[in-house]
Amino acid sequence: MNRITALQPGTSVRGNYLIPPDIADFQQSLVGEAVGQLAAWAAMAAVDFKCRPVAGIAGLIELLAPVRPGQTLELSAELESVDIEAVSYRGEASANGIPLIRLQNCVGPMMPVEEFDDPQLLREHFAVLCGNGSATGGFGGIPPLAFTRNGGEPGKSARATLQVSASAPFFADHFPRRPVFPGTLLMNLNLQLAAALAAEIPGRWKLRTVSDLKLRSFIPPGEQLELEAKLGARTENSVIVIVETRKEKKLVGSARVSFALGGNS
Amino acid sequence: MSNENITKEEITAIFPKVAEIMADALGCDVEKVKLNSSLISDLGAESIDFLDIIFRLERTFKVKIPRGKIIEAARGELSESAFEQGGLVSDAGVARLKTFLNEVPADRFKTPLKSAEIPKLFTVETFCKMVIRQQRATAAAGGAKPA
Numbered sequence: 001m002n003r004i005t006a007l008q009p010g011t012s013v014r015g016n017y018l019i020p021p022d023i024a025d026f027q028q029s030l031v032g033e034a035v036g037q038l039a040a041w042a043a044m045a046a047v048d049f050k051c052r053p054v055a056g057i058a059g060l061i062e063l064l065a066p067v068r069p070g071q072t073l074e075l076s077a078e079l080e081s082v083d084i085e086a087v088s089y090r091g092e093a094s095a096n097g098i099p100l101i102r103l104q105n106c107v108g109p110m111m112p113v114e115e116f117d118d119p120q121l122l123r124e125h126f127a128v129l130c131g132n133g134s135a136t137g138g139f140g141g142i143p144p145l146a147f148t149r150n151g152g153e154p155g156k157s158a159r160a161t162l163q164v165s166a167s168a169p170f171f172a173d174h175f176p177r178r179p180v181f182p183g184t185l186l187m188n189l190n191l192q193l194a195a196a197l198a199a200e201i202p203g204r205w206k207l208r209t210v211s212d213l214k215l216r217s218f219i220p221p222g223e224q225l226e227l228e229a230k231l232g233a234r235t236e237n238s239v240i241v242i243v244e245t246r247k248e249k250k251l252v253g254s255a256r257v258s259f260a261l262g263g264n265s
Numbered sequence: 266m267s268n269e270n271i272t273k274e275e276i277t278a279i280f281p282k283v284a285e286i287m288a289d290a291l292g293c294d295v296e297k298v299k300l301n302s303s304l305i306s307d308l309g310a311e312s313i314d315f316l317d318i319i320f321r322l323e324r325t326f327k328v329k330i331p332r333g334k335i336i337e338a339a340r341g342e343l344s345e346s347a348f349e350q351g352g353l354v355s356d357a358g359v360a361r362l363k364t365f366l367n368e369v370p371a372d373r374f375k376t377p378l379k380s381a382e383i384p385k386l387f388t389v390e391t392f393c394k395m396v397i398r399q400q401r402a403t404a405a406a407g408g409a410k411p412a
Contacts, residue, residue: 057317085332086316107320109313212289216313254292 001037001075003133004126013042014076015129021070023141028063028207029191030142031073031101033184035091039077040108041126043087046079049119049126051110053087055183058213058255059105064098071095084110116175143168147189147227149196158197158229162189162245166222181219186253190227190243194257197229198239205239205259213255223247229257237261276300276393279326283393286325290317298389301368305385315384322392328399335395336383339365354378366391 006014015038019026040053067073077091087110091103113119128134147160164181171179191207198205219225225245232240238260245253280300288295291308304310310318319330331338339362340348348358359378363371368390375382 056313057320081329083332086320088320105320105324107316109316212292214313214317216311 001034001041001129001134002136004038004041004129007042007045007130010042010046010079010082012076012078013038014074015041016075017073018136019067019069019071019073020136020139020141023069023139025141026067026069027142027188028067028101029184029188031067031093032058032061032103033182034073035075035077035093035101035103036106036108036184038075039079039087039089039091039106041129042077042079043082043089043108043110044113044122045126046082046087047084047110049113049122051084052113052116052122053108054111054116054180054218055215056086056109057105057107057215058103059107059211060103061210061213062102062104063100063207063209064102065100067095067100073100082110086110114177116178118176121176142185142188143170145185145189147193152197152229155197155200156231158193158200160193160227162186162225162227164219164221164223164225168221171221178218179221181221181223183215183253186215186219186225186245187213187255190229190245190253190255191257193227193229194241194243195259197231197241198259201231201234201239203239203261206262207257208238208260209258211256211258213253215253217247217250217252219247219252225252232256271394271397275397276390279393279396280389282325283322283389283396286321287318287389287392290314290321300388300390300393301370302389303373303385304387304389304392318392322396326396326400328396328403330395330399335387335391336380339383341365349380352380354380354383362386368394 001015002017004013004015017034043053073093073095075093077089080088087108089106093100113122147162149158149160152158170182174180174182195207225247228244230242232242238258241257243255243257244251284295284298287298291310291314293308302308319332323330341361343357343361347355349355359374363374366386368388369386373386
């Protein structure tokens with residue numbers, strides 16, 4: 001997030017973000033993260049930075065067009081409700097007027113901000129975002145994260161193990177007072193595993209939507225996670241993959257990923 | 266408190282939709298969702314699922330459900346200190362809960378009852394009643410009539 005360009009307190013917010021042109025890749029899940037961050041700023045401001053939303057539920061994420069470094073994301077979010085318990089919102093990102101991603105029925109549980117951040121520093125950063133904006137180019141891309149495939153049945157299921165780093169740079173920001181593995185990174189890995197499974201099914205499958213995404217618990221540094229992608233349903237033109245992440249058998253995240261036949265990218 | 270006047274017919278009318286919502290939110294078969302199922306003990310719901318279910322109910326039934334207010338509503342006219350002390354629900358508080366949550370079998374009310382364990386009592390019917398209460402409130406406020 002570089003700048004908040006319009007804010008209707010507790011109702012709607014607009015902003016923009018310049019994707020650094022010199023990074024190798026900018027995944028669509030990061031565009032979703034940018035929309036979520038915009039909504040989070042608006043939600044925190046609505047409750048005077050007493051609480052902050054954390055990743056929770058995304059009812060539907062539509063991936064509409066590819067994104068590339070150097071583009072400026074135009075972000076918007078409508079807060080459907082916000083209080084100290086939860087924020088509910090929908091949002092969109094576009095570039096040059098072309099919609100890239102659309103989020104609906106998103107819910108973020110609100111947590112006491114002091115557990116995660118210094119409220120005063122957040123207020124100051126918010127003032128900068130609402131003023132001249134923050135400096136561009138601070139993001140260097142997603143650090144290399146890789147899971148290890150360890151089983152499954154080709155075209156039907158895929159399993160993998162992820163060893164979360166004990167000390168990655170992103171923990172400094174996420175969050176300063178309580179390091180948590182970002183849900184966006186976890187979902188990105190889940191999407192990779194889902195895509196790997198889809199690639200085992202004849203056809204050229206393109207990621208279209210992520211629905212019923214739910215993150216159930218915080219993942220601290222150093223955890224070992226088990227990822228699984230299972231074929232949910234298949235038609236001539238579509239494939240649904242269910243992705244689940246577990247920590248010692250406990251479900252920590254899940255989503256339904258849909259792929260459609262065709263596409264150029 | 267209006268829940269004593271909620272009829273079985275009203276509950277039966279919305280139960281199929283509520284069950285569908287619960288099944289979607291919890292990722293289980295709709296057949297598993299019974300009116301008397303405990304959300305936590307029988308259906309494995311966690312706090313994030315409660316939030317999910319409430320927002321889905323709000324969107325589907327076009328009502329506003331006051332989050333975190335079920336216990337406050339159950340408490341009624343009892344003061345907070347009369348309802349619970351030191352994390353335990355008082356005898357008067359348990360009596361209030363038994364009236365408010367009259368759909369919950371009596372043997373599920375443990376003694377002593379910890380306040381934090383109250384959500385374990387909630388059944389699918391608890392949520393049906395919550396929707397009906399809010400539909401009535403919306404109608405009384407001049408909004409849409411209950412379906």
